[in-house]
Amino acid sequence: MTSILAKELLRQQYVLVKSSRTVVLDFLETQLKEEVFSPLDQFNGFSPGKMLLHIAGVYCHWIGNFSLKLNIDTYQDYNVSSFRVLRTLFEEADSLILTYIDEFGNNPNQVISGIISGKKMEATTLEVFTHVLTHEFHHKGQIMIMCRLLGHTPPDTDIIRF
Numbered sequence: 023m024t025s026i027l028a029k030e031l032l033r034q035q036y037v038l039v040k041s042s043r044t045v046v047l048d049f050l051e052t053q054l055k056e057e058v059f060s061p062l063d064q065f066n067g068f069s070p071g072k073m074l075l076h077i078a079g080v081y082c083h084w085i086g087n088f089s090l091k092l093n094i095d096t097y098q099d100y101n102v103s104s105f106r107v108l109r110t111l112f113e114e115a116d117s118l119i120l121t122y123i124d125e126f127g128n129n130p131n132q133v134i135s136g137i138i139s140g141k142k143m144e145a146t147t148l149e150v151f152t153h154v155l156t157h158e159f160h161h162k163g164q165i166m167i168m169c170r171l172l173g174h175t176p177p178d179t180d181i182i183r184f
Contacts, residue, residue, distance in 0.1 A: 029127035032151060036119055038181045039155055043112065045179050046162055047074075049169075051105045057172050059103050070165045070172075074108050075100055077158050081115035084154050085122045088136040088143070122151070 050058045050070055061067040068076075079096035086092045102108060126132055130148035137143070145153070166176040178184060 078111040085118045
């Protein structure tokens with residue numbers, strides 16, 4: 023696979039992820055409204071909004087800090103109560119991903135080293151990219167369960183939607 027093809031494939035895959043995320047954000051903003059910030063006991067006091075904050079923070083952690091060696095906030099201590107803030111945090115995550123693809127997308131097997139929780143870690147470019155995407159989808163599923171617990175029927179948020 024040529025480096026241009028690898029970069030383009032990563033970009034296209036992330037466009038699909040963003041499309042699915044847009045469905046989630048639009049649904050939460052228009053249907054749950056302020057309930058999106060309501061903590062649920064079944065999720066250790068997490069709300070859909072706090073889960074979104076966590077997702078954005080993981081992009082900052084793995085893409086920004088671990089891979090790109092930036093020293094940026096991961097939002098874990100934020101008390102967010104605004105969709106505008108959530109959307110802005112994901113715009114920042116999007117920017118990090120594009121920088122990441124530009125820097126590492128030529129070689130999906132390139133090893134990235136860094137410190138995580140005081141331990142030296144190594145992962146390939148593709149592993150880090152896959153990790154943050156699958157992490158988002160894991161928690162997106164939890165957010166859809168939260169919606170049901172709050173009395174709402176969530177939309178289809180898969181990449182291929184019917």
